[in-house]
Every structure is written in structure tokens, then in C-alpha cells.
Amino acid sequence: MFSAASYDYLLDCEDRDMTTGTVQEKLNHLTEFAEWTLTYIQRINPEAVDFLLDDVSLEIARKYYRHTCKARTVKTANNHVKNLKACWNFHIKEERILSNPWPKLEKSEGDEAPVYIPPxxxxxxxxxxxxxxxxxxxxxxxxxxxxxxxxxxxxxxxxxxxxxxxxxxxxxxxxxxxxxxxxxxxxxxxxxxxxxxxxxxxxxxxxxxxxxxxxxxxxxxxxxxxxxxxxxxxxxxxxxxxxxxxxxxxxxxxxxxxxxxxxxxxxxxxxxxxxxxxxxxxxxxxxxxxxxxxxxxxxxxx
Structure with missing residues (x-):
């Protein structure tokens, strides 16, 4: 289930001595994805409180990505995809799942705000x-x-x-x-x-x-x-x-x-x-x- 999968992945990140800020960022992104996906799944199954990693299709991944691009920024959405892809890859390496929908997304470059360099x-x-x-x-x-x-x-x-x-x-x-x-x-x-x-x-x-x-x-x-x-x-x-x-x-x-x-x-x-x-x-x-x-x-x- 996604909740257990996220927990195991974050524990592994801590074991690999990632910084507290990096782990917190991953937790935030996993949490936002869980909340959005549950809302999406509950349209069909109102009783759903969790979901399988294998339940996340390319269609769901694409819709979440587009939602995040609109609600936040393209840069933020791409960062979410990076962390979600890493979570899936971890479980593929552990031989718990077989596929990862996130690398199949066509990500947008977007219009990022120009970097300000002071004179x-x-x-x-x-x-x-x-x-x-x-x-x-x-x-x-x-x-x-x-x-x-x-x-x-x-x-x-x-x-x-x-x-x-x-x-x-x-x-x-x-x-x-x-x-x-x-x-x-x-x-x-x-x-x-x-x-x-x-x-x-x-x-x-x-x-x-x-x-x-x-x-x-x-x-x-x-x-x-x-x-x-x-x-x-x-x-x-x-x-x-x-x-x-x-x-x-x-x-x-x-x-x-x-x-x-x-x-x-x-x-x-x-x-x-x-x-x-x-x-x-x-x-x-x-x-x-x-x-x-x-x-x-x-x-x-x-």
C-alpha cells in the first residue's frame, strides 16, 4: 500500500544519511500526492483510505502532474515527479513492484521566473x-x-x-x-x-x-x-x-x-x-x- 511504501522509502532515505531537509521535502511530496490520489480514487470508491502502488497508472500520474503544474509551478511539479519516481524505483529494486509510471511522463520545461543576480x-x-x-x-x-x-x-x-x-x-x-x-x-x-x-x-x-x-x-x-x-x-x-x-x-x-x-x-x-x-x-x-x-x-x- 502507498502509505507503507512511503514509510519504508523514507526510512531508507534516513538510513542513507540524507539531510533532514531532503527527507522532509520527500515526505511533503509523497503526502501531497497521497491526498490528491485518494480524492481521485474516492470518486469511484468512496470507502478508499489507501491505495496500491500498482494502482497508480500512467493516466493518474499524468493528471497529478498537470494538476501540480497548474496549482503550483512547473518547476515544483517536476520536483514532485523526481521524488515520486525515486520512491517507485526503490520498490522496484526491492522487487515489490514491476513498473514505474513516472519516467514515462512528458514533462514540461515551463516558463520559470528569471534568476535575479544582483549588480x-x-x-x-x-x-x-x-x-x-x-x-x-x-x-x-x-x-x-x-x-x-x-x-x-x-x-x-x-x-x-x-x-x-x-x-x-x-x-x-x-x-x-x-x-x-x-x-x-x-x-x-x-x-x-x-x-x-x-x-x-x-x-x-x-x-x-x-x-x-x-x-x-x-x-x-x-x-x-x-x-x-x-x-x-x-x-x-x-x-x-x-x-x-x-x-x-x-x-x-x-x-x-x-x-x-x-x-x-x-x-x-x-x-x-x-x-x-x-x-x-x-x-x-x-x-x-x-x-x-x-x-x-x-x-x-x-
Missing amino acids: AEDVVAAYNAAETWQQDYIQILLKTGGRAGDPRKLKWESVDFANGTLSFWTKKRKGGKKEYRIISMPEGSTLHTLLLKIWKDREIESEYVFNNPRTGTGYTRQADGIKYMLHYACAIAGVRRFTLKDLRDFVALRLDDSKEASLTDIQNILGHKRPTTTDIYLKAKRGNTETAARILDNDDLV
């Missing part, structure tokens, strides 16, 4: 309006192209001053596999100097580079100083609001505009798993993080 002057204005420790946080993102939460989760054990590197880890891989990417920060670089300053100025012993004084440990994703960091800074600076996530796109664009970093250099420092087919044909030599890190270090934006 350099707005980034500088927001940086100057932020608190000192937040400026350090922003600076790390600007020098590494890291994900919004990378500095928040950064531990001192991942900062190697002797060898001039720091490591960010991610679980944004198929199956939630944990992988590291190493960022170059040679002695004398802005990143090396900044982290050394934070290390020397720290007031208490903590495994985290950014320690929350209220809790004595690292910041959570929902901590006020993190979640609303750029909300406040942009408001004070009087510029259009952008997010920590937008800084990643901003860095990628600056690297690309520099004409010094190859696309594979950029992909490596951003921690993307593989280049696109076009990149493979265009770039014969695989890049690394050193070129991109050097360009960002020489970028005296702030």
Missing part, C-alpha cells in the same frame, strides 16, 4: 550594511562560490592553514552521498587571512568557524542572523533584496565575465558533479579550483 554595487552596499561577522560570512561566499549554508556548516577541522585549503562538503548527490570539494586558499590570500583572523579572534572554543553566541555551537539554517542576514542588510542599504543563494550565481557570473576561468574551472569550484555535454566537447582539459580561487582572491570587490 556589484548592490552587493557592496549590502556587505557594508551587514554586521562584522556577517561580512566575514559573505566574504567567504564571495571567495569560494559556496552554497548559502557552506560557511554556516564549516568546521575548523575542514580548514587546513598549513596546506592552504578548506573543504566544503555536500550531500547534493544521488542517494545523498557525502562528498567534499577542496578550495584553494594559499597563505597570503584573502580567504586564508580572513579565516586566520576569525581563528585568532574567536572568544570561545568551538568546532564551528561561525559560532552562535546564543547556543554556543554552530548556527542553524533558521537562525535569525543567518536566515534574514541579507534581508536586513539590503533594507538598510536601500537596494533590491537578494539572498545568500543569489551570491553563488553572482560569483559564477563574475568568474565567467573575467574570461580567465574555463567553464570547467567554474564548475569545479562550485562543486558541480559533471560538466554538460557541450562543456565536454568544448573543454579538452579538466579545470580545478586553483584558477577560479585565484581570480576570486584578486577580486577586490569588498
Whole structure:
């Protein structure tokens, strides 16, 4: 039955050490699908309270997909399909079912809202309006192209001053596999100097580079100083609001505009798993993080 199938799948996701946010997203998508499908099935069988995975035909999958596209967005609907397909695939692997309707759907590309990349002057204005420790946080993102939460989760054990590197880890891989990417920060670089300053100025012993004084440990994703960091800074600076996530796109664009970093250099420092087919044909030599890190270090934006 779908309820038991969902439960088993989510337990497997937790066993594979997927992040809490990823598991919660999957739970939400499975729940929304269950509610919609029960309503659909109850038209024929008003007593239905659950349904078999095998009851979900391609027709039902297609109708749910179209419903989600209209009720939400195409991007959200495609994300639902990704998680539902993964649930079915898990049970096929366990030899509980034989077929999966989700890969057979013809998904729409849709009209997604354009990505907003703040201009350099707005980034500088927001940086100057932020608190000192937040400026350090922003600076790390600007020098590494890291994900919004990378500095928040950064531990001192991942900062190697002797060898001039720091490591960010991610679980944004198929199956939630944990992988590291190493960022170059040679002695004398802005990143090396900044982290050394934070290390020397720290007031208490903590495994985290950014320690929350209220809790004595690292910041959570929902901590006020993190979640609303750029909300406040942009408001004070009087510029259009952008997010920590937008800084990643901003860095990628600056690297690309520099004409010094190859696309594979950029992909490596951003921690993307593989280049696109076009990149493979265009770039014969695989890049690394050193070129991109050097360009960002020489970028005296702030």
C-alpha cells in the first residue's frame, strides 16, 4: 500500500544519511500526492483510505502532474515527479513492484521566473550594511562560490592553514552521498587571512568557524542572523533584496565575465558533479579550483 511504501522509502532515505531537509521535502511530496490520489480514487470508491502502488497508472500520474503544474509551478511539479519516481524505483529494486509510471511522463520545461543576480554595487552596499561577522560570512561566499549554508556548516577541522585549503562538503548527490570539494586558499590570500583572523579572534572554543553566541555551537539554517542576514542588510542599504543563494550565481557570473576561468574551472569550484555535454566537447582539459580561487582572491570587490 502507498502509505507503507512511503514509510519504508523514507526510512531508507534516513538510513542513507540524507539531510533532514531532503527527507522532509520527500515526505511533503509523497503526502501531497497521497491526498490528491485518494480524492481521485474516492470518486469511484468512496470507502478508499489507501491505495496500491500498482494502482497508480500512467493516466493518474499524468493528471497529478498537470494538476501540480497548474496549482503550483512547473518547476515544483517536476520536483514532485523526481521524488515520486525515486520512491517507485526503490520498490522496484526491492522487487515489490514491476513498473514505474513516472519516467514515462512528458514533462514540461515551463516558463520559470528569471534568476535575479544582483549588480556589484548592490552587493557592496549590502556587505557594508551587514554586521562584522556577517561580512566575514559573505566574504567567504564571495571567495569560494559556496552554497548559502557552506560557511554556516564549516568546521575548523575542514580548514587546513598549513596546506592552504578548506573543504566544503555536500550531500547534493544521488542517494545523498557525502562528498567534499577542496578550495584553494594559499597563505597570503584573502580567504586564508580572513579565516586566520576569525581563528585568532574567536572568544570561545568551538568546532564551528561561525559560532552562535546564543547556543554556543554552530548556527542553524533558521537562525535569525543567518536566515534574514541579507534581508536586513539590503533594507538598510536601500537596494533590491537578494539572498545568500543569489551570491553563488553572482560569483559564477563574475568568474565567467573575467574570461580567465574555463567553464570547467567554474564548475569545479562550485562543486558541480559533471560538466554538460557541450562543456565536454568544448573543454579538452579538466579545470580545478586553483584558477577560479585565484581570480576570486584578486577580486577586490569588498
